[in-house]
Structures are given as C-alpha cells and as structure tokens.
Amino acid sequence: MGKFEQDAKTLLDAVGGKENVTAVTHCATRMRFVLGDPKKADVKTIENIPAVKGTFTNAGQFQVIIGNDVPIFYNDFTAISGIEGVSKEAAKSAAKSNQNPVQRVMTMLAEIFTPIIPALIVGGLILGFRNVLEGVQMEWLGQKIIDGVKQVMPDGSPRYNTIVDVSTFWRGVNDFLWLPGEAIFQFLPVGITWSVSRKMGTSQILGIVLGICLVSSQLTNAYDYTKAVAEGTLKYWDFGYFSVARVGYQAQVIPALLAGLSLGYLERFWRKVVPEVISMIFVPFLSLIPALILAHTVLGPIGWTIGKWISAVVLAGLTGSLKWLFGLVFGALYAPFVITGLHHMTNAIDTQLMADTGGTGLWPMIALSNIAQGSAVFAYFFMKRHNERDAQVALPATVSAYLGVTEPALFGVNVKYVYPFVAGMIGSSLAGLVCVMLNVQANAIGIGGLPAILSINSKYFGAFLLTMAIAIAVPFILTFVFAKTGLFMKKEEVAEEVVTVAETTEAKTPAEIISPLTGQAKELSTATDPVFASGVMGQGILIDPSEGELVAPIDGVVSVLFPTKHAVGITGTNGVEMLMHIGMDTVTLEGKGFEAHVQQGDHIKAGDKLISFDINVIKEAGLVVETPVIITNHTDFPAEIIGDLPREVERGQAILKA
Known part of the structure; x- marks a missing residue:
C-alpha cells in the first residue's frame, strides 16, 4: 500500500471521481487538476485530508497543495485512479475549457501585462518623485538667497517656490529622471x-x-x-x-x-x-x-x-453625476477582481487614461483597496497574535498588502475566513466613494499600497491621506466587530479551538540552518507566487541568488528530488523538513539549465552541493530566479530568522533557526 493511497482515494472522490478529472499534473508543491465540473469539488473534505495543506484555484486549474511529498502523492493518485498525468503546459491548455471568453481574455491580458508591470511601477515612482520636485510648494521668507538669487516678493510677503525653482541640483535630478520616465511610458x-x-x-x-x-x-x-x-x-x-x-x-x-x-x-x-x-x-x-x-x-x-x-x-x-456610485462599486469589487484575475484589465485602462487626460482617478482607488485588505489582515493578526501559526501567516501578508501585493493576504487569510475579506471590501468601498468625490488623481501607476501617495498629484495629497485613513481604520475596526458578533464568519471558525504547538516543540533543541545560496535574502512574503508568499507551504526566507549553486542547508536525507531538478526536499536528522524551489514556474524548463549532484535517498551534510543551475537560462525564459527556502513542517519546527532582512548572504552563513 502506497504512503498516500488512502488520502489519494479520498481526494479522487472529493474532486468528483475519475470522470470529472479532465487532466492532472503536478509541480514541486501541488497537484494541478482540470475538472470537468469544478463545482463538484468538495473543498472542505479536501482540506481535511491529512496530506493536504490547502487548495487554490487559478486560471481554470484546481490546485491542491501537498508540499515536498507531492511526487509520491501524485504517483499514488495516478495508481489508484488510473488517470494518466499530462505535462503542465497540457494542463494549462486543457484548463481553458473551464474558462468563459471573458476569463480567457483576462488571462491573456494578465500574461501580457505581468512582465511589464515592474517597468510601469518604476515609471510611476519616477513620475511621483518628479511630482514632488515640481509640484510641492515651499515657503521662503524675506531676503533668503537660494543659488545666489534673492527670493523677494515686491511687498516683502512670503514667496512660494517648488523644489526645482530653488535648487539647481534637484532641478538637474528632475531633468535627468525625465529620461527613464519618457522611455517607460512614451515607448x-x-x-x-x-x-x-x-x-x-x-x-x-x-x-x-x-x-x-x-x-x-x-x-x-x-x-x-x-x-x-x-x-x-x-x-x-x-x-x-x-x-x-x-x-x-x-x-x-x-x-x-x-x-x-x-x-x-x-x-x-x-x-x-x-x-x-x-x-x-x-x-x-x-x-x-x-x-x-x-x-x-x-x-x-x-x-x-x-x-x-x-x-x-x-x-x-x-x-459624472453618479461618480459616488462608481466609487462605491469599484472600491468594493476590486479585491474580488484580484481573485478572479480581472484586475489586470485596469492596467490598460489606467494607461489609457494617463495618455488621454494626463492622469488617472482609477489608480488611487486600486491602492486604497490594497490598503483596506492589508488593514483587515492586520486586524486578524492582532487578534491571533498569540497563535504562532496564524501570526506567521498574517503578519507577512499584512506587510505585503500594505506594499501593494495582496495575494498573500487574500488567499492566506481574508478569503479563507471571509469576514476580514468583507471588512476590507466595505472599507475600500467607502474610501473609493470619498476618493472620487474629492476628485483625487494620480500622475501614474505606482506601488499599490501605502507608498501609492508618491504617485498622487501633489494638490491631492491631503485628500488622499484622508482616504488612506478611511481604508486603514474602517476594515481594522469592522474585522474586530465581525469577529465579536460572528457576522460573516464560517461556522467552523466560530467553533474553532486554538491549537498550540508549544508542547510538541518545547523539548526540541533549536537547529541552525545555513544559507544554501549566495544572494540577497528577503522576506518570504515578497515571493511572486502567492502560495509561497502566504506561508501556507511553510515558513522561511526568499533568496534571490547571484550564483547558480545550491548546497544543503542542514544534515539529513534527500527526501524529494524533482525530475526536472528545479526543486529539492530534505529531511533533517532532527526531523526538520525543508523545501528549496529554484525560481518560479521553472518546472516549465523541463530540466534545461539544471544539474543535480545528488539522488533521492542520499545522505548529505550541510554545505554539500545539491544542484547547479544556469541563472541566465532561467531569466531568458522570462522567469524569476527567486528561491524560497522553507521549513514545511513549521508547526512542529517554527522558523526564526537570524538577522535583519533584506540583506546579502553567502552560502554556509546561518540564516534560520528551527
């Protein structure tokens, strides 16, 4: 009997049986299903399967998160189901049958705009900074001399100037920044x-x-x-x-x-x-x-x-005359747009508005929606701060949302528990109403969270600060109210008992984990993949490697080595289970650019070479090289980061304690 045979049988029944599975494949962490009728999937039953860490639906695929053991689980599933697996790309192709025409268009827009979003954000920040230099007025009194020129009004009253008016240096900086700003938006x-x-x-x-x-x-x-x-x-x-x-x-x-x-x-x-x-x-x-x-x-x-x-x-x-209604509705619906992928259409609309009118009133509401969802998950963290497992997911998700990336907050907490999601929608809706009534305009697309104020036209700074206060306070308060009253809460959450892992970890000696890579270490919540960023796969850090060599972070056994060599799992001698996933979506390279120096089942020591990989091959394929280094059984071995992040790390340098 296979290790996961019983769990695989339960999963097959819960997804609607063999006849409901159009295609199935897997990556390094999850099973990917294309279902004939997605509604037949019993999510509650699936998430109660011992081997399952959660579920995730994206682009027509129903994804079941397993973790390091997904190859073994996959083999057991195909054995008991009799379903032959397909490649990841074939599964994507089959998934299109589950998408209506609108979803297909939105998926296409997402795949087109995602690679250029970093440039748009940089351009937005540049325009925002130039906006401050050119638009924020400063008061200079009396006979003050700036750059050798007397700043005097005829009647001796205060004179107002912008930064570029009174400083040659900042005027030069402003002129220079016009170059990349024009390159990004005009071209x-x-x-x-x-x-x-x-x-x-x-x-x-x-x-x-x-x-x-x-x-x-x-x-x-x-x-x-x-x-x-x-x-x-x-x-x-x-x-x-x-x-x-x-x-x-x-x-x-x-x-x-x-x-x-x-x-x-x-x-x-x-x-x-x-x-x-x-x-x-x-x-x-x-x-x-x-x-x-x-x-x-x-x-x-x-x-x-x-x-x-x-x-x-x-x-x-x-x-228009109904702009108050537009603000209410758009503010409420933007977060659901993110879940469905429809939010990618706003990039095109924002860019068109900037080209036609010189600014956009849509982007400020998008930023406010991100802030509102961040405030909701922050309230959840505050309530659950003594529950280590919940806190480890909620706090990084809060930071991520406040910096404009809401997927960890949405999928890791808010949508999962419903009431924080509703609180965020209400706060975003009210902030959107006030935003359009005050005619707040952004000069460009920027970072869609708290730093979004840098993209706002300077004359609307005060108005936008007011809307930010609404987006922060309302969801935070409503999340507490809903939790207290049980409103919008799942029944199982109302009756949930807090489970502590203190007893299981008390007797364990902390294990020091070294960096398997040389590069820049960052918070895991900044990962581009929302499943890793949300912490649902485990806790740890993210490393953007500068050298293509991965070594063992602990002593142990190679428990999983993916056939395409892009991911490896290790079970430590003290029971710590770790996963290192080189890049995102690198499974699509089918092993190109990767060379394994170990085999599954090998005993290894910390520092032993595991995998060599070609960073240029990964980047030329349009993929990111960032590598999550995570403890997957973090409920038994909570991860403690050594030192501050972000920072540069070397292979062999201590980065975590388990």
Missing part, C-alpha cells in the same frame, strides 16, 4: 508588442521591431496629434493613389495589443505554410511587413478609437 507599445510575442511563443525581436515602428520619431507624436490636425502639419506617406497618416502611438495600449496579436498570428500561420528550409528568410518578412501595414492603416486607428471609448466611459464614471 510603452514596444514593451507590449514584445510581451505579446513572448506570450504567443513567436519571435520576440520582431515584436520589439514592430513596437519601435509604432513610436518612431518619423511619426507624428500621439501627444501632438490633435495639434497637428488643427494646424495642418500632420505627416503622411504618399503612395500616389492614396496616402496614409504617419501617426505615432506613444503610450497607447490597445493599438499595440492589436498590432502585436496580428504579428503573432501571422507568424504562426507562415510557420505552418512556408517550408522550413526557407522559413528563416520568408517568415519574418511575411509576418512583420503585413502586421506593420495593418497597424498603421486599420488596427492602430481602431485601437485608438476603442481606447478613447473605454477611457471616456471610465472617465464618465469618475466625474
């Missing part, structure tokens, strides 16, 4: 067409070239289009029989999306038609030139018009 179509090509698996360099052809200096800048039409200075390509306007699409989202998709589909088509021996010559030419013609004759103008319509509708909601 945004280049990033979009590149990301579309990457998502479709076509030639990324062609996507970059197409994007450049949408923002070239030969074209009339999109920001000058209206003026050029009015003055009759709009440029044209003259073909004799007809002419085409030379219009640039700086900062435009939808024209770039449509152009990128046309290029991708054309390249896919020509790859099937053109013989392989001449494909290198003809496929790029027959893909790029038609896509470019379509972009400047049909898709660009259509996309521009659609973008204007969307921008106008949202702007009407933000400024």
Whole structure:
C-alpha cells in the first residue's frame, strides 16, 4: 500500500471521481487538476485530508497543495485512479475549457501585462518623485538667497517656490529622471508588442521591431496629434493613389495589443505554410511587413478609437453625476477582481487614461483597496497574535498588502475566513466613494499600497491621506466587530479551538540552518507566487541568488528530488523538513539549465552541493530566479530568522533557526 493511497482515494472522490478529472499534473508543491465540473469539488473534505495543506484555484486549474511529498502523492493518485498525468503546459491548455471568453481574455491580458508591470511601477515612482520636485510648494521668507538669487516678493510677503525653482541640483535630478520616465511610458507599445510575442511563443525581436515602428520619431507624436490636425502639419506617406497618416502611438495600449496579436498570428500561420528550409528568410518578412501595414492603416486607428471609448466611459464614471456610485462599486469589487484575475484589465485602462487626460482617478482607488485588505489582515493578526501559526501567516501578508501585493493576504487569510475579506471590501468601498468625490488623481501607476501617495498629484495629497485613513481604520475596526458578533464568519471558525504547538516543540533543541545560496535574502512574503508568499507551504526566507549553486542547508536525507531538478526536499536528522524551489514556474524548463549532484535517498551534510543551475537560462525564459527556502513542517519546527532582512548572504552563513 502506497504512503498516500488512502488520502489519494479520498481526494479522487472529493474532486468528483475519475470522470470529472479532465487532466492532472503536478509541480514541486501541488497537484494541478482540470475538472470537468469544478463545482463538484468538495473543498472542505479536501482540506481535511491529512496530506493536504490547502487548495487554490487559478486560471481554470484546481490546485491542491501537498508540499515536498507531492511526487509520491501524485504517483499514488495516478495508481489508484488510473488517470494518466499530462505535462503542465497540457494542463494549462486543457484548463481553458473551464474558462468563459471573458476569463480567457483576462488571462491573456494578465500574461501580457505581468512582465511589464515592474517597468510601469518604476515609471510611476519616477513620475511621483518628479511630482514632488515640481509640484510641492515651499515657503521662503524675506531676503533668503537660494543659488545666489534673492527670493523677494515686491511687498516683502512670503514667496512660494517648488523644489526645482530653488535648487539647481534637484532641478538637474528632475531633468535627468525625465529620461527613464519618457522611455517607460512614451515607448510603452514596444514593451507590449514584445510581451505579446513572448506570450504567443513567436519571435520576440520582431515584436520589439514592430513596437519601435509604432513610436518612431518619423511619426507624428500621439501627444501632438490633435495639434497637428488643427494646424495642418500632420505627416503622411504618399503612395500616389492614396496616402496614409504617419501617426505615432506613444503610450497607447490597445493599438499595440492589436498590432502585436496580428504579428503573432501571422507568424504562426507562415510557420505552418512556408517550408522550413526557407522559413528563416520568408517568415519574418511575411509576418512583420503585413502586421506593420495593418497597424498603421486599420488596427492602430481602431485601437485608438476603442481606447478613447473605454477611457471616456471610465472617465464618465469618475466625474459624472453618479461618480459616488462608481466609487462605491469599484472600491468594493476590486479585491474580488484580484481573485478572479480581472484586475489586470485596469492596467490598460489606467494607461489609457494617463495618455488621454494626463492622469488617472482609477489608480488611487486600486491602492486604497490594497490598503483596506492589508488593514483587515492586520486586524486578524492582532487578534491571533498569540497563535504562532496564524501570526506567521498574517503578519507577512499584512506587510505585503500594505506594499501593494495582496495575494498573500487574500488567499492566506481574508478569503479563507471571509469576514476580514468583507471588512476590507466595505472599507475600500467607502474610501473609493470619498476618493472620487474629492476628485483625487494620480500622475501614474505606482506601488499599490501605502507608498501609492508618491504617485498622487501633489494638490491631492491631503485628500488622499484622508482616504488612506478611511481604508486603514474602517476594515481594522469592522474585522474586530465581525469577529465579536460572528457576522460573516464560517461556522467552523466560530467553533474553532486554538491549537498550540508549544508542547510538541518545547523539548526540541533549536537547529541552525545555513544559507544554501549566495544572494540577497528577503522576506518570504515578497515571493511572486502567492502560495509561497502566504506561508501556507511553510515558513522561511526568499533568496534571490547571484550564483547558480545550491548546497544543503542542514544534515539529513534527500527526501524529494524533482525530475526536472528545479526543486529539492530534505529531511533533517532532527526531523526538520525543508523545501528549496529554484525560481518560479521553472518546472516549465523541463530540466534545461539544471544539474543535480545528488539522488533521492542520499545522505548529505550541510554545505554539500545539491544542484547547479544556469541563472541566465532561467531569466531568458522570462522567469524569476527567486528561491524560497522553507521549513514545511513549521508547526512542529517554527522558523526564526537570524538577522535583519533584506540583506546579502553567502552560502554556509546561518540564516534560520528551527
């Protein structure tokens, strides 16, 4: 009988039986199901299975979190079910059948915008900083001399100046920062067409070239289009029989999306038609030139018009007579959008609003929603602070949400227990109402939490601080009220008894764990994967490696070595169970760039070489290299971080105590 045979039988019944499983696969930590009818999955029964640490639904896949032993569990599951597993990519493909057209579009937008979000955030921070330098007025009295110039009003009254008015240094900094700010937003179509090509698996360099052809200096800048039409200075390509306007699409989202998709589909088509021996010559030419013609004759103008319509509708909601209702509804629904993935559409809308109006009133409400969910999970932490297991999940999730990443808070606490989630929605709704009534505007997309104030137009700083106070206080108070009254609480939570692990850990001697990698150590809550970030898989740290060598952090046995060599589990001599997962979604590389120096079952000493990996291979595939180093049986061996984070660490340096 297999180790997990009984648990696997229970899971098979709980997901609706063999006939309800369209596809199943697994990664280093979880089983991934594509179910014919997701509603048949009995989540409560599944989460009560001893081997199961939780469930997670994303992009049409029902994911069951197992941990280090997932390969063994998977083998037992396929043995008792008779279901043959498929590759991760095949499971993703099958998962599309569980998505309606809207979900498929949102998934596509998520996969396109996710790689360029870091650039948008950096651009937002730059614009926010320039906003402070150019917009915040300061009072200079009397005869004060700044940079050799007397700051005197004719009547001797106080004179108000911005920072760039009174400091040559900061004026230079402001001018210099214009360079990356323009590169990110004016040339945004280049990033979009590149990301579309990457998502479709076509030639990324062609996507970059197409994007450049949408923002070239030969074209009339999109920001000058209206003026050029009015003055009759709009440029044209003259073909004799007809002419085409030379219009640039700086900062435009939808024209770039449509152009990128046309290029991708054309390249896919020509790859099937053109013989392989001449494909290198003809496929790029027959893909790029038609896509470019379509972009400047049909898709660009259509996309521009659609973008204007969307921008106008949202702007009407933000400024119309029913804007109070828009603020209430959007504030309440943004967190549910995050759960379903629909929130990715707001990136395109925000960018379009900035291109059309010079600012966005949508982004401030997004930031307030993140703050509200962070406040709700913080209240939960405050109530459960004496329960070590709950506190270890809730506190990092709070910090993450306040810094704009809400998935750990949502999936780790708020949605799981419902009442903090509802409290956050109510607080966000009220903050959104006040936000639109005060017409708060952001100059750009930034970090969607407390630091979001850096992206707010300086004249709205005071108003935004008020809305932040609402987003912090209301959810915090309501979470306590709901917990006290039992409102919105699950029945099982109302009757839940606090389980302490003190008795099981009291007699254990703390074990020192060394760093398996050289690189920057960070809080685990900053991980891009919400399952790791939420702490549901275990407690520990995140390391962004600077060298491609992973060593053993403790003495023990290699309990799990994933076939693709991207993850390894170790059971220590004192019972500590650890998992190290090199990069995120690196299972898709199918072992490329990884070399294992041990086998499953090997006895190892701390510092022994486990896996070598090529950081460049991982990054070239568009994946992150950050590596969670976690204690999976943390309820028996609570993790204690040695030293402050973030910081640089070396292999062999003590980083944790268990």
